[in-house]
Amino acid sequence: MKAWLLNQIGDGINSLRLSEVPDPKPAENEVVLKVRFAAINPADRYLAEGQYPAKPPLPHILGRDGFGEVIAVGPGVKGIAIGDRRTILRGDTGVSRAGTLAQLVAVSATELVDAPAGWSEQQSAAAALVYLTAYQALTQWGDLPPGVVLITGASGGVGVASTQLAAAMGHTVIGLSRSEEKGKRLEELGSAAVFDPHDANWRQSLKQFLGNRRVDLMIDNIGGELFSQAIDTLGMWGKVSVVGRLAGPVPEFNTASLFFRRARIGGVAVGSYTNAESRAAWDGVCGLLGRTGAKPLIDSVFPFDQAPQAFAQLAKGPMGKIVVEVNS
Numbered sequence: 001m002k003a004w005l006l007n008q009i010g011d012g013i014n015s016l017r018l019s020e021v022p023d024p025k026p027a028e029n030e031v032v033l034k035v036r037f038a039a040i041n042p043a044d045r046y047l048a049e050g051q052y053p054a055k056p057p058l059p060h061i062l063g064r065d066g067f068g069e070v071i072a073v074g075p076g077v078k079g080i081a082i083g084d085r086r087t088i089l090r091g092d093t094g095v096s097r098a099g100t101l102a103q104l105v106a107v108s109a110t111e112l113v114d115a116p117a118g119w120s121e122q123q124s125a126a127a128a129l130v131y132l133t134a135y136q137a138l139t140q141w142g143d144l145p146p147g148v149v150l151i152t153g154a155s156g157g158v159g160v161a162s163t164q165l166a167a168a169m170g171h172t173v174i175g176l177s178r179s180e181e182k183g184k185r186l187e188e189l190g191s192a193a194v195f196d197p198h199d200a201n202w203r204q205s206l207k208q209f210l211g212n213r214r215v216d217l218m219i220d221n222i223g224g225e226l227f228s229q230a231i232d233t234l235g236m237w238g239k240v241s242v243v244g245r246l247a248g249p250v251p252e253f254n255t256a257s258l259f260f261r262r263a264r265i266g267g268v269a270v271g272s273y274t275n276a277e278s279r280a281a282w283d284g285v286c287g288l289l290g291r292t293g294a295k296p297l298i299d300s301v302f303p304f305d306q307a308p309q310a311f312a313q314l315a316k317g318p319m320g321k322i323v324v325e326v327n328s
Helices: 043-049 120-128 128-139 157-168 180-189 203-211 224-231 275-292 304-315
Strands: 001-005 017-020 030-040 066-075 085-088 104-108 148-151 172-175 189-193 215-220 234-242 264-267 298-303 321-325
Touching: 030 085, 030 120, 030 180, 030 304, 043 180, 043 304, 066 104, 066 120, 085 120, 120 298, 120 321, 128 157, 128 215, 128 234, 148 157, 157 172, 157 180, 157 215, 157 275, 172 180, 172 203, 189 203, 215 224, 224 234, 298 304, 304 321
Parallel strands: 148 172, 148 215, 172 189, 215 234, 234 264, 298 321
Antiparallel strands: 001 017, 030 066, 030 104, 030 321, 066 085
16 A cells, blocks of 8 residues: 655654555454545644654554545454444554554554544544544533633634534634634634734734623633733633644743633643543534534645645645545
8 A cells, every 4th residue: 555654753744755565454453444535633743743742663654533444344343344434533543553644544443433424524534633622622621601712723623623612512702813814714613703813902802802701711722922912811710721832832921820810721632532531522522513513624635645735735724624635
């Protein structure tokens, strides 16, 4: 089969090379999927650059998300047959073992779920990681009453998922996006308002929009200088779910900004979910999306031989998810 190989952790995405490798064989309780579509994530780039705590055997195949057809079933597998089509939920795929940027991938049967009815194959391939991440970001503080949720990097994969899920939960969703066009699309997806973080007055504009209310939960995908600015919008007992750091480290963070509002900051990592927790979270995701009819948003689809170009598009800041068509 053909696969995109990463020879060395730390070399980054530019070192990927398309090569022929042996077909995987299913071990006990595993199946082999013929990958139809694979979705890429910033976490794939972080792993390639050595910024992610994983040390897979080399050469490594990136790709945590995917959708495909079962072509082989290992011993002990129950409830899955050759010809079934499944979505990869989450687990070791693309992290400590070979991922979905390959024509075939061996996956634990426990990591597979049915795609929701009415979803396209691209949507089915793109959803798992970002929606589980968004769900954890929204629920890790317990059962929050409807409030104001501020989402930085709102037009990215996790940002769009967070917008849709938070709106379905009854929250007032505020997005931050540098693009006016993307801002309008976010409002269609459930945002009550979208502000440009490059506007020096965005915090004042937000306060005017909210009136007597303040931000109850911030979902931060960006980090960098924006982190401290956004914390300034929190109300009493405000919370921050930290998902990503696309803008790099937070410079000169003043911990005093947390004191008098009793603000709390918590990291988000779906790798901490057990398989049972992942499945429960996925059921929660599907229930919320079913309530509103929302579906994953696909920015663009790249052919398999253009995976590096797909990562380049991801770096530009897409509206939704980037998908690679592996087997047509």
